[in-house]
Amino acid sequence: MMIHSLSGPSGSGKSTSALQFAHEQGIEAIIDDGILVIKGERVAGTSAKYERNTIKAIRRAIFEDEEHKKEVQEAIKEYDVQSILIIGTSDKMTKKIAQKLELGDINSFHYIEEIRSNKDIQIAKFVRGTQGMHVMPIPYKQVEQNIFKRMIQRGFEIFSKNKEKLGETTIVRPVFHQQTIDISQKVYVDLLEYILENYKGIAKVDSFHFTLKQLIPSIYIVIYIPYPVDYFVVEKIEELQQYISHQFLKHFEFQPGEIHVFVKGVM
Known part of the structure; x- marks a missing residue:
């Protein structure tokens, strides 16, 4: 065998x-x-x-x-x-x-x-x-x-x-596992809202959505980026994704499974 x-x-x-x-x-x-x-x-x-x-x-x-x-x-x-x-x-x-x-x-x-x-x-x-x-x-x-x-x-x-x-x-959830901590989904949403409101690379947040599908957090964000566009847009968006991941890791000790960022326009 x-x-x-x-x-x-x-x-x-x-x-x-x-x-x-x-x-x-x-x-x-x-x-x-x-x-x-x-x-x-x-x-x-x-x-x-x-x-x-x-x-x-x-x-x-x-x-x-x-x-x-x-x-x-x-x-x-x-x-x-x-x-x-x-x-x-x-x-x-x-x-x-x-x-x-x-x-x-x-x-x-x-x-x-x-x-x-x-x-x-x-x-x-x-x-x-x-x-x-x-x-x-x-x-x-x-x-x-x-x-x-x-x-x-x-x-x-x-x-x-x-x-x-x-x-x-x-x-x-076995009987022997006694200690649990319930975290409201609003806590995740509040953190995400705070991050987006204070992130300098965003001109305006059009909308965002947070889901816990099959226990895996997914984030969908629609934003406007600042004018003039004298920077590499993809690079800036990747920086935003990394920053969100870092903040979730810092506060909750895990990173979201997916972070989708859609650029709707320039302001």
Whole structure:
């Protein structure tokens, strides 16, 4: 069996990226937080996200429970798995899981920074840190919804580059994740309005729009630029985009996914 490891900090988007990454690498199965996922669906195991405290969640994720371990081992044999991706917060954790499941040595180590942009990782960490959202790489129908009293919702459908559906994710807020910070969308809008009002490279703001589509902030701005145009317009617009990104990073520790600036005219 070929064994792969994917590691990265908690909340960096490993589970979100797992299905597509496994498909691109030709990996049949995924071990994530105590569950075995094959073809986008859970076939064995119990998720650590069902646990009521962090210690129990960690023990579940590294297969400390003998019955849990045997269930997943038997499923790996039943499905004749020839390649598997183990997800964890570090190489040490993925090695521990491989050892517990008696899979052998890990052949290939991968890291979240290699498959996700720094911007995507920042947003994922922000969502985890403020809203306590965790992603499970299995369909909504397979999640025991009565366990998650505070929040459970459908995530994203995952497709290959050839538009083949690989599976879907579910967003949950586990019981053990107690601390959350709710930030009103008006806070983001107020910061953006302040930036635009005080930015010297803008003659007038015609309109702007801020959205949080699929947890990824997108900004659309329509502006007039100052006359005379004795400067390189594209360069000035890029400076504005970079400044907005910097301010969001400074105040919220993440950058918007998209910043679209439309020049309507000259004033």
